[in-house]
Amino acid sequence: MNNTSFHDFIISEEIQKAISGLGYHNPTEVQASVIPRALEKNDLIVKAKTGSGKTGAYAIPICESVEWLENKPQALILTPTRELAVQVKEDFTNIGRFKRIKASAIYGRHPFSIEKAELKQKTHVVAGTPGRVMDHIRKGTLPLSKISWLIIDEADRMLDMGFIEQVREIIAELPKERLTMLFSATMPEEIEKISSDYMKNPVRIDISESDIMAAETEHSLYMTDEKDKFKLLTDVTVMENPDSCFIFCSTKDRVDMVCHCLADLDYPCNKIHGGLEQKQRLSAMNGFKRGEYRYLVATDIAARGIDVENVSLVINYDIPLEGEIYVHRTGRTGRAGQKGKAASFVTPTQVRYLHNIEELIGFKIPEAIKPSQEEVSLHKQPFDEKLKRTARIRKSKSDELNKEIMKLRFNGGKKKKLRAANFVGVLSNIEGMEAEDIGIITIQDTLTYVEILNGKGSMVLETMKSTKINGKQLKVIRASDKH
Numbered sequence: 001m002n003n004t005s006f007h008d009f010i011i012s013e014e015i016q017k018a019i020s021g022l023g024y025h026n027p028t029e030v031q032a033s034v035i036p037r038a039l040e041k042n043d044l045i046v047k048a049k050t051g052s053g054k055t056g057a058y059a060i061p062i063c064e065s066v067e068w069l070e071n072k073p074q075a076l077i078l079t080p081t082r083e084l085a086v087q088v089k090e091d092f093t094n095i096g097r098f099k100r101i102k103a104s105a106i107y108g109r110h111p112f113s114i115e116k117a118e119l120k121q122k123t124h125v126v127a128g129t130p131g132r133v134m135d136h137i138r139k140g141t142l143p144l145s146k147i148s149w150l151i152i153d154e155a156d157r158m159l160d161m162g163f164i165e166q167v168r169e170i171i172a173e174l175p176k177e178r179l180t181m182l183f184s185a186t187m188p189e190e191i192e193k194i195s196s197d198y199m200k201n202p203v204r205i206d207i208s209e210s211d212i213m214a215a216e217t218e219h220s221l222y223m224t225d226e227k228d229k230f231k232l233l234t235d236v237t238v239m240e241n242p243d244s245c246f247i248f249c250s251t252k253d254r255v256d257m258v259c260h261c262l263a264d265l266d267y268p269c270n271k272i273h274g275g276l277e278q279k280q281r282l283s284a285m286n287g288f289k290r291g292e293y294r295y296l297v298a299t300d301i302a303a304r305g306i307d308v309e310n311v312s313l314v315i316n317y318d319i320p321l322e323g324e325i326y327v328h329r330t331g332r333t334g335r336a337g338q339k340g341k342a343a344s345f346v347t348p349t350q351v352r353y354l355h356n357i358e359e360l361i362g363f364k365i366p367e368a369i370k371p372s373q374e375e376v377s378l379h380k381q382p383f384d385e386k387l388k389r390t391a392r393i394r395k396s397k398s399d400e401l402n403k404e405i406m407k408l409r410f411n412g413g414k415k416k417k418l419r420a421a422n423f424v425g426v427l428s429n430i431e432g433m434e435a436e437d438i439g440i441i442t443i444q445d446t447l448t449y450v451e452i453l454n455g456k457g458s459m460v461l462e463t464m465k466s467t468k469i470n471g472k473q474l475k476v477i478r479a480s481d482k483h
């Protein structure tokens with residue numbers, strides 16, 4: 001954090017209010033350098049530590065700059081994983097809450113028809129994975145003519161061999177008059193070189209300097225044989241007794257095995273890897289974010305960008321082969337200035353991989369001594385108590401921001417020829433309601449969802465039970481969050 005205030009930037013009251021509702025009191029260092037430059041419309045290449053607030057660094061100026069009246073998407077954010085696309089969309093929705101910014105996430109294995117219908121409505125910002133974005137472009141369901149911001153998050157991953165062709169294809173379709181910004185905690189030089197093809201005099205912002213790791217994280221490694229790894233895992237978790245813990249493995253099968261063995265010991269755990277159904281992946285991620293599961297066993301699909309509060313421990317059950325992956329995996333802890341620990345299990349044949357990692361992070365990871373059985377048994381009781389305790393479901397930052405928001409569902413939509421203006425007209429005529437109290441309106445064929453802000457939802461709900469819209473009395477109920 002630093003001495004700059006969000007009020008030092010030219011940001012509207014609506015955005016300021018959302019930021020403070022999220023508990024952002026001051027801009028982080030990367031936000032302080034990026035926001036003014038982005039508002040001045042510079043192309044940027046930004047390198048800043050994991051967990052340093054890079055999403056806000058681009059989402060705040062985008063939300064500020066978006067033309068609300070324009071119906072076509074104005075910003076495209078590319079991310080390497082589906083879960084990250086969803087998280088970025090949620091961040092935009094939160095930051096743009098009071099400006100009523102409409103953000104959509106489009107990603108593989110998500111029903112195409114739902115995305116298509118969403119993109120047909122007003123959409124200011126689209127976050128997506130490259131394959132699905134390209135699908136929409138080919139089918140003509142993602143209009144690009146108004147895109148004036150392209151953000152490539154986790155840019156080094158997006159421009160490496162796995163993704164570069166798809167990203168190139170997407171860029172070729174975008175308007176030339178646009179801003180392009182790259183963000184990552186790791187940015188190898190060759191990646192910066194590729195990016196120069198797509199950017200105009202980019203300004204380089206490097207907050208990480210020599211220190212690319214979150215300073216608040218304590219790193220250690222355990223030398224172990226493969227056969228002793230699982231025992232070591234249970235010992236380390238007993239000793240640390242973390243509130244939330246990521247366990248990274250090298251393959252899907254190993255994730256399955258570790259998760260299965262932990263579940264046998266009654267650990268509140270779930271898993272995420274590319275072999276699972278998309279629904280399972282998202283529900284594992286959400287359950288972990290909410291604190292329902294305290295342990296998430298994962299492959300590298302969860303290594304980048306994912307932001308979970310209170311992850312106090314990251315375990316590399318299998319050491320990653322590349323330094324960059326080490327940085328991103330262990331970057332799931334020590335976020336936003338919090339403390340964290342990262343423990344890596346290394347077998348004798350894997351010592352050679354350590355060299356790459358240590359060269360990139362710039363320090364030697366200290367070797368820890370395996371806990372003795374006496375130590376472990378001393379810690380077992382508090383560990384078991386926490387294991388038995390029912391999960392405390394964590395409120396997310398958006399719950400706090402949303403507590404004054406109620407979503408109403410009306411049983412009438414396009415088929416009854418209803419339009420957003422009809423709802424705005426009637427709702428803003430209710431005594432005590434102002435236009436600013438109306439949030440996002442989503443009109444479907446037979447249903448309409450309207451968000452009522454500033455704690456006025458119950459009052460509006462009661463009033464609308466006996467108030468007509470366009471001459472029709474619609475049934476209205478409080479909608480659940482997901483629809």
Ligand code: ADP
Nearest residue numbers: 024026027028050051052053054055056307336
């Ligand atoms: P990065 O992309 O750099 O890894 P994120 O954008 O995911 O980091 O942000 C990390 C965490 O910090 C998130 O939980 C986010 O809500 C929080 N955060 C972002 N900006 C601020 C701020 N200005 N003040 C406090 N917390 C912040």
Ligand code: MG
Nearest residue numbers: 054055153305
């Ligand atoms: Mg990020």
